[in-house]
Amino acid sequence: MNARLDVIKTCKLFIGGAFPRTESGRSRPVLDGKDRVIAHVCVASRKDMRNAVEAARKAAPGWMDATAYLRGQILYRMAEMLEGRCDEFASAISSTTGVTPAKARREVEASIDRLVRFAGWADKYQQILGCQNPVAGPYYNFTVPQPTGITGVLAPTSPSLLALVTLVAGPMCAGCPVIAVASDSTPLPAVLFSEICATSDVPAGVVNILTGQRSELLEPMSRHREIAALLGANLSPSQRTSVQEAAADNLKRVHLVKHSDAQWEDDSLVASPWNIQPFVESKTIWHPSST
Amino acid sequence: MKPIAPDTHEHDASPTGEWDYSPAPERTPVKIEESHGLFINGTMRAPKSRKRFDTINPATEQVLSSIAEAGAKDVDDAVQAAKAAQGPWARLKPSERAKYLYRIARRMQERSRELAVLETMDGGKPIKESRDVDLPLAAQHFFYHAGWADKLEYAFPGRNPKPLGVCGQIIPWNFPLLMAAWKLAPALACGNTCVLKPAETTSLTALKLAEILQEVDLPPGVVNIVTGAGDTGAALAEHPDVRKVAFTGSTEVGKILARSVAGSNKKLTLELGGKSPNIVFADAAIDQAVEGIVSSIWFNQGHVCCAGSRLFVEESIVDEVVDKLRHRMQSLRVGDPLDKNTDVGAINSAGQLETIERYVDAGEHEGAIMHEVNNQPLPTKGYWHRPCFFTGVQPSHLIAREEIFGPVLSVMTFRTPEEAISRANNTPYGLAAGIWTNTGSKIFEIARKLDAGVIWCNTYNTFDAASPFGGFKESGFGREGGRHGLQSYVKF
Numbered sequence: 001m002n003a004r005l006d007v008i009k010t011c012k013l014f015i016g017g018a019f020p021r022t023e024s025g026r027s028r029p030v031l032d033g034k035d036r037v038i039a040h041v042c043v044a045s046r047k048d049m050r051n052a053v054e055a056a057r058k059a060a061p062g063w064m065d066a067t068a069y070l071r072g073q074i075l076y077r078m079a080e081m082l083e084g085r086c087d088e089f090a091s092a093i094s095s096t097t098g099v100t101p102a103k104a105r106r107e108v109e110a111s112i113d114r115l116v117r118f119a120g121w122a123d124k125y126q127q128i129l130g131c132q133n134p135v136a137g138p139y140y141n142f143t144v145p146q147p148t149g150i151t152g153v154l155a156p157t158s159p160s161l162l163a164l165v166t167l168v169a170g171p172m173c174a175g176c177p178v179i180a181v182a183s184d185s186t187p188l189p190a191v192l193f194s195e196i197c198a199t200s201d202v203p204a205g206v207v208n209i210l211t212g213q214r215s216e217l218l219e220p221m222s223r224h225r226e227i228a229a230l231l232g233a234n235l236s237p238s239q240r241t242s243v244q245e246a247a248a249d250n251l252k253r254v255h256l257v258k259h260s261d262a263q264w265e266d267d268s269l270v271a272s273p274w275n276i277q278p279f280v281e282s283k284t285i286w287h288p289s290s291t
Numbered sequence: 292m293k294p295i296a297p298d299t300h301e302h303d304a305s306p307t308g309e310w311d312y313s314p315a316p317e318r319t320p321v322k323i324e325e326s327h328g329l330f331i332n333g334t335m336r337a338p339k340s341r342k343r344f345d346t347i348n349p350a351t352e353q354v355l356s357s358i359a360e361a362g363a364k365d366v367d368d369a370v371q372a373a374k375a376a377q378g379p380w381a382r383l384k385p386s387e388r389a390k391y392l393y394r395i396a397r398r399m400q401e402r403s404r405e406l407a408v409l410e411t412m413d414g415g416k417p418i419k420e421s422r423d424v425d426l427p428l429a430a431q432h433f434f435y436h437a438g439w440a441d442k443l444e445y446a447f448p449g450r451n452p453k454p455l456g457v458c459g460q461i462i463p464w465n466f467p468l469l470m471a472a473w474k475l476a477p478a479l480a481c482g483n484t485c486v487l488k489p490a491e492t493t494s495l496t497a498l499k500l501a502e503i504l505q506e507v508d509l510p511p512g513v514v515n516i517v518t519g520a521g522d523t524g525a526a527l528a529e530h531p532d533v534r535k536v537a538f539t540g541s542t543e544v545g546k547i548l549a550r551s552v553a554g555s556n557k558k559l560t561l562e563l564g565g566k567s568p569n570i571v572f573a574d575a576a577i578d579q580a581v582e583g584i585v586s587s588i589w590f591n592q593g594h595v596c597c598a599g600s601r602l603f604v605e606e607s608i609v610d611e612v613v614d615k616l617r618h619r620m621q622s623l624r625v626g627d628p629l630d631k632n633t634d635v636g637a638i639n640s641a642g643q644l645e646t647i648e649r650y651v652d653a654g655e656h657e658g659a660i661m662h663e664v665n666n667q668p669l670p671t672k673g674y675w676h677r678p679c680f681f682t683g684v685q686p687s688h689l690i691a692r693e694e695i696f697g698p699v700l701s702v703m704t705f706r707t708p709e710e711a712i713s714r715a716n717n718t719p720y721g722l723a724a725g726i727w728t729n730t731g732s733k734i735f736e737i738a739r740k741l742d743a744g745v746i747w748c749n750t751y752n753t754f755d756a757a758s759p760f761g762g763f764k765e766s767g768f769g770r771e772g773g774r775h776g777l778q779s780y781v782k783f
Contacts, residue, residue: 081587133773135755136431143759143775215653241554248549251765272449274783281763282775285738
């Protein structure tokens, strides 16, 4: 027996920049590869979802109005903080998801690089997605992207960190506050990632992360009228249908993707302006150009 | 509708003075078949449903033609024709595909007067507007998109755009031919084939367009036109071989469609309703702003999804703006849509007239004050509603919240730019907005903060094939026009 007892971290939700327990008081164990309990995570409720939306709503005006340069620097700061905790993340991934330590380390490195890539996009996608329009008349006419609003993210089981980071960074880059639901079965990297957000100058409420059951949180997320967009990965056919049906209530922009583990490593597939575009609205502005 | 006491304001004499306009009817003859079939696989044929309905001229209530009502079997035939045509159409050399669209644009220009007259007869809009707005824009839409057909790889950096397949496209009655062009041109340019369903009150110009498609030798099945009402549209949207549903119409129907395609992997774009704010600041050029208000709400009888139906005027100038608006409104000529002097034509249908009257009654019932054109009698036959505006409107009033889709304006006031922005954005809609001020920095700040897909600054209701159009929030998603509109018709 060890001379010293380990101090085990209590895993909590991440809402509005704080780490509250779920209001439901529920938690469940996270097991390692040998079925040993290595942590407990919160099982968030629909009330926690509503609290997260409220936090995101408070954060929305500031984040949507932040300069593109600032959003880029904050995404870059997240990469810096993740780099510093590379070992801890790699160990959390390999101990709870069954991937080898070497592969887990590569996933953390890919996640860091993914954040750097989106940091760079923050002040560039506007020039790719926007344009001036050659209308047939005496008008100056141009189209600019603006953030859609609060975005709900449904992360897949695998790759547990890289997919979550990718799905959160795209809408963030677009200027949208995010509420992410971690994977049911591999939530530990998401819990650690909330600590990265908390220490990277991400304004409170811009990123909110809930652990729990996708089946329970899917409905309140896709039906909530203050959520403007949804980004989900690897949903089952019945989940796709129920999300799209519920989202019709307020015409949420629903963007559902299905990728293999290898595809999550492909920057051109998952980290291009076309991964930011679903979370912006194109605004076209006309002004007469006569004297 | 209740009779309205004549307004006694000093400006209320007709600004045209003692003399009156002589009639100036547009006389270009149009041949209208007594009955129409469905346009499927390049030919006109009778509906298997054996059902028909009449289309009337809303200005005279006279029957213009008998229209086929496509049933599920007809819709299936149209979709199968489109499906069979899609592969060869997509494999056609893109520059050749472009040439078909250029041909369509040219034939529309050549036949534009005839099409304009038909549009006005079937829909009730003034000939001035169908001739000078609908037709030129519809032709431009084909011409603009023709050129994209062989350049799509430049529209989406880093991506390889592919056609979606068969597009089911459902369009409204307010700009019938123009909406057909908005739907068909980008879909065809991107290599898709189409089944188009016109609105049931305005099928004739789409069917005339089918003649043009035959004239330009468009391959059979590339465009199919199925006429009918909501059931026809539902059969089209729900057809399993349709890969893309594009709809322009009400938010209510848009949500029903969004639910009906849930889980189907169909791509969906929606251009829905609006209750667009038009904001006039004290430092605006007032006379120009008044002209802008006129075109924002009385263009096309107010049957415009982006109509500026909520007018916000800075409190210090509200009396001046309302005076000038009342004066200007009296100069609007309401009546025969085929008369070249007509400014406001017929309401599209009896049903829409009822809707408008219900809102106007609600406005008066809730305590707002109505002002309307009162200088001329309305025709005895047909569906008519005088252009009007309400003052004393509270934000909670029905007429300030819901889309009326008629020539009815709600006038409200504000004191600060912040108040104007928050009240303008306080709606589930987000289609368009107007800003009137001569301060450049204010324009950009307000334009940035308004939640709307189209912002008209010191102008209103201007359109162009190169300019993306579409809404924020519950006004729908996807864009039509410009490079952005192409994305609705490709997959990566």
